[in-house]
Amino acid sequence: MVAIRRCNSFCLGIACASITWTVSLYLYYQMNWEGSKTERRHNEYASSKESLSSSDNDHYNNVAMNKPYSSNLSSANMLNFGSGGKFKNSQALLDHLQPRDEGYRSHAFNVLVSHGIGYHREVPDTRNFLCKNKTYPSSLPSASIIICFFDEEMVTLLRTVHSVLDRTQDELIHEILLVNDLSTISGLHENLTKYVATNFPRKVKLLVTPNREGLIRARIYGSRRATGEILVFLDSHCEVNEMWLPPLLERVSSSRTHVVTPIIDIINADTFQYTASPLVRGGFNWGLHFKWENFPVGALQTQEDFVKPVRSPTMAGGLFAIDRSYFVELGEYDDGMNIWGGENLEISFRIWMCGGTLEIIPCSRVGHVFRRRRPYGSPRGEDTMTRNSLRVAHVWMDEFKDYFLRERPDAHTVPYGDISRRVALREKLQCHSFSWYLNNVYPELALPPLSPTDVGSKSRPGEKAERLRRMHKKWKSVANSQRDLALQGREINFQPWHSRKRNYVGEFQVGDESIDYLIGNTLKIIYSWYQLNKSVGDANPLRLRLSDTNLCAQSEREILKSKGSIVLMKNCMRIKTQIWYQTDKNELVLGQVLCLDASGEYPRLSKCHEMGGDQEWKLRAKRGTVIYNMAAGTCLGASDNTVDSKLVMEICSNSTLHKWDLMKVKKARR
Numbered sequence: 180m181v182a183i184r185r186c187n188s189f190c191l192g193i194a195c196a197s198i199t200w201t202v203s204l205y206l207y208y209q210m211n212w213e214g215s216k217t218e219r220r221h222n223e224y225a226s227s228k229e230s231l232s233s234s235d236n237d238h239y240n241n242v243a244m245n246k247p248y249s250s251n252l253s254s255a256n257m258l259n260f261g262s263g264g265k266f267k268n269s270q271a272l273l274d275h276l277q278p279r280d281e282g283y284r285s286h287a288f289n290v291l292v293s294h295g296i297g298y299h300r301e302v303p304d305t306r307n308f309l310c311k312n313k314t315y316p317s318s319l320p321s322a323s324i325i326i327c328f329f330d331e332e333m334v335t336l337l338r339t340v341h342s343v344l345d346r347t348q349d350e351l352i353h354e355i356l357l358v359n360d361l362s363t364i365s366g367l368h369e370n371l372t373k374y375v376a377t378n379f380p381r382k383v384k385l386l387v388t389p390n391r392e393g394l395i396r397a398r399i400y401g402s403r404r405a406t407g408e409i410l411v412f413l414d415s416h417c418e419v420n421e422m423w424l425p426p427l428l429e430r431v432s433s434s435r436t437h438v439v440t441p442i443i444d445i446i447n448a449d450t451f452q453y454t455a456s457p458l459v460r461g462g463f464n465w466g467l468h469f470k471w472e473n474f475p476v477g478a479l480q481t482q483e484d485f486v487k488p489v490r491s492p493t494m495a496g497g498l499f500a501i502d503r504s505y506f507v508e509l510g511e512y513d514d515g516m517n518i519w520g521g522e523n524l525e526i527s528f529r530i531w532m533c534g535g536t537l538e539i540i541p542c543s544r545v546g547h548v549f550r551r552r553r554p555y556g557s558p559r560g561e562d563t564m565t566r567n568s569l570r571v572a573h574v575w576m577d578e579f580k581d582y583f584l585r586e587r588p589d590a591h592t593v594p595y596g597d598i599s600r601r602v603a604l605r606e607k608l609q610c611h612s613f614s615w616y617l618n619n620v621y622p623e624l625a626l627p628p629l630s631p632t633d634v635g636s637k638s639r640p641g642e643k644a645e646r647l648r649r650m651h652k653k654w655k656s657v658a659n660s661q662r663d664l665a666l667q668g669r670e671i672n673f674q675p676w677h678s679r680k681r682n683y684v685g686e687f688q689v690g691d692e693s694i695d696y697l698i699g700n701t702l703k704i705i706y707s708w709y710q711l712n713k714s715v716g717d718a719n720p721l722r723l724r725l726s727d728t729n730l731c732a733q734s735e736r737e738i739l740k741s742k743g744s745i746v747l748m749k750n751c752m753r754i755k756t757q758i759w760y761q762t763d764k765n766e767l768v769l770g771q772v773l774c775l776d777a778s779g780e781y782p783r784l785s786k787c788h789e790m791g792g793d794q795e796w797k798l799r800a801k802r803g804t805v806i807y808n809m810a811a812g813t814c815l816g817a818s819d820n821t822v823d824s825k826l827v828m829e830i831c832s833n834s835t836l837h838k839w840d841l842m843k844v845k846k847a848r849r
Contacts, residue, residue, distance in 0.1 A: 279812070286332045287550035288416070288448040289810060293334050296451055298341045302546060304421045305444055305455035309486045310542035315425040320432050321353035322424065322500070323407030327397040328415035329360040330555060333367060335416050335548070337374065340383060342418040351424050352382060353407030359387040360397040391558055393518030395567075399511050402503070410506055414497040416548040418446065418453065426542040427500040430488055435502040436535040440494045441543035448550050449792030449810030458485060458541055461493035463524055465627045466586040467568040469493060475623055488538040492531070492621040496523025498545050509533060510604045513570060515596045518557045521567030528575045531620050533610040549790075562593065569595035574602055577613045582627050720758045723767075724751055725817050726803050726838035732826060733757045734784060738770040741784045746775070746826040748817050751842070758844060765795045767806075775815075777808040782815065782826050803838045805831055815839070 282290025304311070324343060328336055340355060357375070359368055368387060375385045388400050402410055409431050411424070423441060430439045444456045458479070462472045479485060509529060516522055530537045557563050569590055572580035584590060617624060723732035731751040735744040738755055751757065759775075760768045767775040769784055776785035777793045788794065792810040799805075806815040814831035818824045831837060 287554040292451045302453045319428040320408035322409045322411045323405035324355045324411045325401040326413050327358040330362045330364050331415040339417045355383045356401045357385045358401040361391045395512045395516045395522045410503050411500045418546040420544040423543045426540045435505045438501045439540050440499040441545045444546040446546045446548045453546050460491040465582045491539050493527035516567040518563040520564030525571045533608040720844040722842040724840040724842050731757045745781045748824045777811040802840045
């Protein structure tokens with residue numbers, strides 16, 4: 180026993196000594212790092228990569244972004260410092276950013292990152308674990324996969340096709356039809372023709388429309404040339420996930436009136452990071468705008484419910500599968516619609532009202548690049564969304580079209596073309612009324628408030644009571660859903676904007692406070708590092724201080740008046756306009772109100788959109804850190820180390836103007 184005790188004491192002593200030496204070496208390294216003022220050899224990307232925590236390395240490898248801008252800099256531009264170590268934006272920076280900016284203008288996503296990824300990449304398998312054990316019949320019908328495009332970025336388009344070929348059983352692909360809607364980018368069709376001929380199997384076919392048709396009629400064009408049993412429509416900036424197609428084909432083959440969509444995962448338009456989407460369904464508002472929403476109470480009770488087909492009132496429209504003969508029987512798309520907009524609601528209403536079902540298949544997942552704007556419009560400048568929505572309202576919504584017209588009074592004078600053939604189609608198919616659709620498919624949709632001209636109206640005496648009933652049912656459903664989630668200890672999904680709770684990341688080891696961590700206090704040091712990436716309900720506020728100065732980042736105006744304003748360097752003070760918070764989405768939020776946004780040369784304060792990208796900042800959460808924005812490919816810097824100098828976005832460097840201290844603001848004692 181004595182020997183065992185001595186052995187335990189000896190081992191414990193070795194462990195304590197090892198920890199103490201490790202901490203000592205770390206602190207020695209830190210002091211030498213901060214104390215050294217000699218110039219180090221500059222690597223354009225080293226600083227930005229060091230700013231990422233180890234947890235980000237997987238994402239970096241995933242999107243092949245070790246060098247966001249991979250062209251070689253000349254020796255004159257490798258280290259472009261002015262007097263006093265000030266870093267200046269050079270022609271090299273402009274050369275790097277020009278193709279990125281042109282890509283955003285033309286395609287509304289980061290073309291440089293897309294090119295860095297190439298034609299193939301692995302994406303995370305985001306399916307529910309129960310999906311991975313499911314088996315499917317060996318004799319599924321084959322699919323014609325139709326991908327329409329207009330002026331699409333070529334690498335992104337080809338990666339869409341390669342992802343289908345890489346992750347789909349060959350026997351399930353009858354053909355892949357690429358429909359070029361008469362793109363205007365010089366050389367695009369010729370280059371695609373060569374690539375398809377030399378790199379794809381013969382089942383991949385490139386078609387071109389004789390005229391610019393728009394997405395809607397281009398899909399009709401492709402479907403009429405397809406010969407597979409099932410039509411699968413995909414957008415031209417997608418990446419399919421593992422085993423995405425069998426669940427769709429199985430469901431459609433079980434009944435030809437089943438129209439099915441995958442869960443649409445998110446590919447970030449700035450970073451191309453692939454992330455899972457929650458299980459949500461499609462809805463709409465009375466302005467006829469599509470929206471995502473949670474499922475009603477009781478729809479998802481057991482684990483199995485999360486992998487079963489689930490009904491959806493509408494679909495987003497970009498990705499779905501349908502029996503080819505049923506698509507024709509149902510009336511294809513409305514070819515009187517122009518270019519884009521409203522076609523997803525029109526076909527959703529038609530499916531439900533005319534005897535079909537629209538379902539989401541949770542075991543099928545496809546990633547989609549969600550852009551913040553549509554990079555092209557109508558050739559004649561027409562508001563196609565309004566025109567097409569009017570066609571939807573007048574053909575399918577019966578008396579409920581009045582609610583749309585109240586929401587959109589500007590639409591009264593917009594021409595919408597001849598709808599007689601679509602009205603005749605509805606009569607031929609003996610479709611239900613829109614009232615039936617609301618009562619049986621989408622009872623959660625509340626009617627809009629009465630307009631002033633409707634008060635006291637006797638034309639619809641039961642309208643007010645019906646509106647109140649539907650409104651009560653909607654909000655009771657929402658309240659019950661959140662109550663059930665809370666009782667189960669699960670996350671509450673519905674949070675009004677004004678009262679929603681962010682998760683702030685706290686407990687930074689910053690500024691001069693690091694001296695408080697003594698060598699012997701090893702547990703405190705380990706705990707502090709553990710806290711670096713720990714999400715907590717609320718965090719200590721902090722100031723962004725330019726290293727080795729008394730200058731802090733401050734909003735140009737009062738916080739509530741600062742939307743869109745730039746950020747300046749001011750003498751550090753304990754004032755609201757210098758108080759920042761970091762969230763678990765890597766946002767830097769001023770006063771818990773506005774996010775720091777890197778969308779231009781000068782970062783600005785913007786409404787938090789919670790989509791990452793230009794509001795996602797990577798840093799080491801310690802003294803002397805660079806603050807890197809992946810979407811911009813540049814670092815946060817100060818234009819000068821003087822009061823009132825502006826914050827800028829520049830190529831990352833070892834300049835003192837690119838190093839920041841995250842200074843905790845001590846909370847006042849009560």
